[in-house]
Amino acid sequence: MRLIKRLLPRTLFGRWLLLLLAPIVLLQALLTYIFYERHWDTVTRRLALGLAGEIATIIEMRDRHPDPIVFGNLLIAMQNRLQLQVSFMPDGKFPADLPPPRLYSILDRMLVQALGERLSQPYLIDTQRGDETVAIYVQLPDALMRVVAPENRVFSSTTYIFIIWMAAASTILLGIAVLFLRNQIKPIRRLAEAADAFGKGREIRDYRPAGAEEVRAAARAFLAMRDRIRRHIRERTEMLAGVSHDLRTPLTRMKLQVSMMGSSGEIEELKRDIDEMDKMVAAYLAFARGQSEQPAEPTDLGNLLHELADDVRRRGRELQLDMTRPPTLMLRRLSFKRALSNLIENALRFGRTARLIVERHPGHIDLHIDDDGPGIPEKERHKVFRPFYRLDQARHGSGNVGLGLTIARDAVLAHGGEIRLDRSPLGGLRVSIRLPA
Structure with missing residues (x-):
């Protein structure tokens, strides 16, 4: 049974053609x-x-x-x-x-x-x-x-004539059937391309339901689902941005009141708590901005990575770049740059050396961010992408509120990519990102 499944065509066009041809x-x-x-x-x-x-x-x-x-x-x-x-x-x-x-x-x-x-x-x-x-x-x-x-x-000789006429008629009818099948398969392929483009965060401008009634129904359901997802993302983003913005006002009043209360041990602890809350609100706003809809546009990946390296250099650190002929990808530039910036900051925060490698493969691009820090235990790697989840070494004195990896993961997934954590050749953590080319 498995052998038969392996021999059967995988595409819908191939299977329909087999049903006609057999x-x-x-x-x-x-x-x-x-x-x-x-x-x-x-x-x-x-x-x-x-x-x-x-x-x-x-x-x-x-x-x-x-x-x-x-x-x-x-x-x-x-x-x-x-x-x-x-x-x-x-x-x-x-x-x-x-x-x-x-x-x-x-x-x-x-x-x-x-x-x-x-x-x-x-x-x-x-x-x-x-x-x-x-x-x-x-x-x-x-x-x-x-x-x-x-x-x-x-x-x-009538037998030869009979066979020739039969083969010719069957070939003509089969050709007509193939043309008909291609026209029926085309709307399904366009629906798959539209769904894939939406999953990668790309704009779908000229897509309209077409084809048989069942395909049109699937296309209309996809468009309705797309609108619901967009509305949900927009409402959640507005809610996060509104809550975070409204929290800035009482935090500012609390900072002003604490600054006028003098200095004591309790006051210093209260100032630290207010500062941490302020950083969390700022992280909320960054997370909301990362979720906002930005149009994907052709982006030179090499220029984007050089900009990140220059930003790191201005802060007195160094980011090693290892790439050859970086491609131009359809990216939401701001959100993807923010995601890479968060990952590079994590690498520089916990390690002395950070390196970014770009590898080109047929159909996809791999980006590897390596550091020589302590890394993340394997049993914790699936947890660090949760919002506000922090490891013990990142809880104190690092300014980390636990949203950096969450923002990076959401940005990568919004581009139709994958992100995973592994052991780095430098001894620390390797963050690998795979994007469709």
Whole structure:
């Protein structure tokens, strides 16, 4: 069963074509076999038996009329009526250069069988003369009889015509069916392309439902789903932005009040808590901006990475870039740049060295961000993408509120990509991003 599944076409067009092609081929093979066995075989056999019977009749007449003149007159009359050329070579022997009968030829096979049924004398046939005639040699006691007959006396060409017409008609009908199938498959492919583009964050401008009613229903459902997702993202983004913005006002008042309260241990702890809350609100706003809809546009990945390296250099650190011929991708530039910036900041925060590698592959691009820091334990790697989840070493004094990896993951997923964590060749953490090219 698995072997059959592997052999079957994977595309819908291929499977539909197989459903059309298999019955046609099977029907043609069945019809050809029946026609070959019943019609062609029967007709050819009867024609061959008729010719063999005529030859046997001529031999019998020669035995009954030993007078050469009488037999000669009868032979001339029979030749004219039967369209045969008959000659006798006294004391003749079979030609030594006659080709053997062809086993695959129905003409040779039927002629040999018919002669074997009608004649008791030795015989040979020559069906490969090249002039649309066949020659039959019969060894008589006193002579070698040669009979030359038109090939159509023993072979019907209507079978070839029937097969050619059947194959031509089937090919034309199959071609029409293929064109029809392509037109039916095209709306499904466009729907798949539209869904893929939406999953990668690209704008779908000229897509309209088309094709059969079922395909149109699927397309309308996709468009409705797209609008609901966009509305949900917009409402959530506005809510996050509104809540974060509204929190800035009481935080500002709290900062002002605390600054006027003097200095004590409790006041310093309160200031630290307010600062942490302010950073969390700022992270909320960054997260909301990352979720906002930005149009994807062609972006030179090399220029974007050099900008990030320059930003790191201005802060007194260094980012190693390893890339050759970086491509131009359809990206939401601001959100993707913010995602890479968060990942690079994490690498520089916990390690002394950070390196970014770009690898081009057929159909996708891989970006690897390596550092030589402590890394992340394997059992914690699936948790760090949760909002506000922080490891113990990142909880104190790092200014981290636990949204950097969440923002990076959402930005990568919005571009139709993948993100995963692994062990870095430098000894720390490797963040790998795969984007469709």
